[in-house]
Amino acid sequence: MHSFGYRANALLTLAVTILAFMCGIASFSDNFNTPIPTTEVQVLNINWFQKKPDGDDEVSLTLNISADLQSLFTWNTKQVFVFLAAEYETPKNALNQISLWDGIIPTKEHAKFLIHTTNKYRFVDQGSNLRGKAFNLTLHWHVMPKTGKMSANKLVMTGYRLPETYR
Amino acid sequence: MGWIGEQIDSIKSIQYRQLVTQAISLGMIVTSALIIWKALMCVTGSESPVVVVLSGSMEPGFKRGDILFLHMSKDPIRAGEIVVFNVDGREIPIVHRVIKVHERKDTGEVNVLTKGDNNFGDDRLLYAQGQLWLQRHHIMGRAVGFLPYVGWVTIIMTEKPIIKYILIGALGLLVITSKD
Numbered sequence: 502m503h504s505f506g507y508r509a510n511a512l513l514t515l516a517v518t519i520l521a522f523m524c525g526i527a528s529f530s531d532n533f534n535t536p537i538p539t540t541e542v543q544v545l546n547i548n549w550f551q552k553k554p555d556g557d558d559e560v561s562l563t564l565n566i567s568a569d570l571q572s573l574f575t576w577n578t579k580q581v582f583v584f585l586a587a588e589y590e591t592p593k594n595a596l597n598q599i600s601l602w603d604g605i606i607p608t609k610e611h612a613k614f615l616i617h618t619t620n621k622y623r624f625v626d627q628g629s630n631l632r633g634k635a636f637n638l639t640l641h642w643h644v645m646p647k648t649g650k651m652s653a654n655k656l657v658m659t660g661y662r663l664p665e666t667y668r
Numbered sequence: 669m670g671w672i673g674e675q676i677d678s679i680k681s682i683q684y685r686q687l688v689t690q691a692i693s694l695g696m697i698v699t700s701a702l703i704i705w706k707a708l709m710c711v712t713g714s715e716s717p718v719v720v721v722l723s724g725s726m727e728p729g730f731k732r733g734d735i736l737f738l739h740m741s742k743d744p745i746r747a748g749e750i751v752v753f754n755v756d757g758r759e760i761p762i763v764h765r766v767i768k769v770h771e772r773k774d775t776g777e778v779n780v781l782t783k784g785d786n787n788f789g790d791d792r793l794l795y796a797q798g799q800l801w802l803q804r805h806h807i808m809g810r811a812v813g814f815l816p817y818v819g820w821v822t823i824i825m826t827e828k829p830i831i832k833y834i835l836i837g838a839l840g841l842l843v844i845t846s847k848d
Contacts, residue, residue: 598747600767641748
């Protein structure tokens with residue numbers, strides 16, 4: 502009844518239970534954090550804008566992205582994945598989301614940044630609908646915890662428009 | 669003959685009930701594991717509610733050996749979500765992030781492009797020949813939560829089957845020999 506095996510088993514079970522409980526609490530404690538991130542994005546230049554040989558529109562942008570995401574970080578945050586997506590509607594598609602830039606923020610110290618960049622992923626439409634198209638730029642962030650539940654949110658910036666002609 | 673028969677009878681009379689009890693308890697362990705797994709399948713709506721990360725393509729977010737909990741809801745798939753998908757002609761499902769979404773107005777059908785956070789380019793090279801987009805039916809679930817390191821147990825067991833057999837043997841022996 503009180504053999505070595507039983508005691509080892511009991512100890513292991515208790516240790517795993519406590520560990521699981523602590524992981525649960527750590528994940529739950531993220532609920533008490535109410536982040537207030539801020540961001541600002543400027544489209545500095547349309548580098549080029551054309552119709553590809555297969556008929557789809559493609560545009561290249563230069564962007565200024567500044568954001569302060571420091572309030573997202575808690576003690577249970579491993580990293581924050583942040584990306585900027587162009588979002589728009591076309592006659593065929595109810596929603597188009599195209600990631601233009603993304604980055605991984607490993608620590609709170611890196612969470613306030615200003616980046617000057619061209620779009621990292623190709624901004625290609627499904628079809629030829631981009632001339633004069635109004636679009637939103639949305640900054641999304643996905644918080645990856647050290648353990649537990651992942652969370653995500655976004656800030657939508659409206660009022661961007663592509664030129665009427667190819668260039 | 670009579671002597672041997674007596675011996676067998678005595679062994680039978682002692683061990684029969686105990687043997688049945690042990691068989692039942694072993695069966696209970698196996699079936700309860702199965703019940704938990706199937707219940708998770710029902711709750712999460714995903715055919716494999718828990719997956720182990722096998723590659724480093726999502727580092728530093730997910731490392732090899734981390735466990736992901738999947739959920740497959742009716743919600744539409746959006747950019748930034750981490751999805752687990754199967755590509756035709758590939759055995760092992762892949763865990764990557766959605767970077768582009770095109771959703772049809774009339775049918776609601778989605779075209780999705782994925783990329784691993786730690787990979788340089790997008791996943792078109794991983795897809796089947798000539799495939800440009802993932803559709804809804806390729807996607808098994810989206811990752812909603814995660815637990816570090818625990819998946820190493822399964823990685824070790826699949827890569828070194830001897831350890832698996834030793835472990836199963838030891839557990840089986842423990843169940844059979846334990847007298848309450």
